[in-house]
Amino acid sequence: MSQRRAQRYEAGQQRAVLDLEVRLQRRRAIDMETAERRPPQGGEMAWSELLAQFEGSGLPLAVNIKADGLAPLLRRAFEGSTTPWFAFDMSGPETVRYAREGLPFYTRWSDIEPDPILYAEAAGIWLDSFTDDQWIRPDLIRRGLDAGKSVCIVSSELHGREPRPLWDRLAELRGEARVTLCTDWPETAKAALDL
Numbered sequence: 001m002s003q004r005r006a007q008r009y010e011a012g013q014q015r016a017v018l019d020l021e022v023r024l025q026r027r028r029a030i031d032m033e034t035a036e037r038r039p040p041q042g043g044e045m046a047w048s049e050l051l052a053q054f055e056g057s058g059l060p061l062a063v064n065i066k067a068d069g070l071a072p073l074l075r076r077a078f079e080g081s082t083t084p085w086f087a088f089d090m091s092g093p094e095t096v097r098y099a100r101e102g103l104p105f106y107t108r109w110s111d112i113e114p115d116p117i118l119y120a121e122a123a124g125i126w127l128d129s130f131t132d133d134q135w136i137r138p139d140l141i142r143r144g145l146d147a148g149k150s151v152c153i154v155s156s157e158l159h160g161r162e163p164r165p166l167w168d169r170l171a172e173l174r175g176e177a178r179v180t181l182c183t184d185w186p187e188t189a190k191a192a193l194d195l
Contacts, residue, residue: 051078051081054083054084054085055081057083060084060085061083061084061085063085063088064088065087065089065090068094069094070087070094071087071097071098071101071103074103075103084104086104086105086123087105087106090105095117096118099118104123105118105123106124106125106126107119107125107126108128109128110129111129111132111133111135112131113128122149124178125149125151125152126154127144127152128154133161133165133166138169138170138173141170141179149178151178151180152179152181153182155184155185157183157185163185171192174193
């Protein structure tokens, strides 16, 4: 692997994620290729530092995959770590690799992807809505939970929409340990969800 790619691999992009159970803590997800939104500028958090923040927290680390071929690197990066984690947002062929290698991944289910790929093999569901999130309801989320999946809901503000209607619908899921919310506004979501 090139040094530049290795630097991108270690460069972290902060994203707050809210655990609907009660354990709202700072949570960071890392883009394996930060160049998509923001090229590394230097001073990014090292991978080992990121993992140390999650060790013992009980919170999963969501790893946003932006390039194919990272599965072996992730396997090595998490060797010996007790941090729960999952990969998401990778290409279809890369998803097949994660399934084949037994790595934890979430499959995306969205308004434009109504049939999540490799659903049976996925550890969880990355529930997203690009146009309208009215279809994301507690009964739909419970279907995933009943199938043994964890569910991470992408909050509406990440797509430029007002998140409160979605948060209002999610409030009845408080206490569901396998439900998380990916949001840029964790403290506001915590207050809105009365956590």
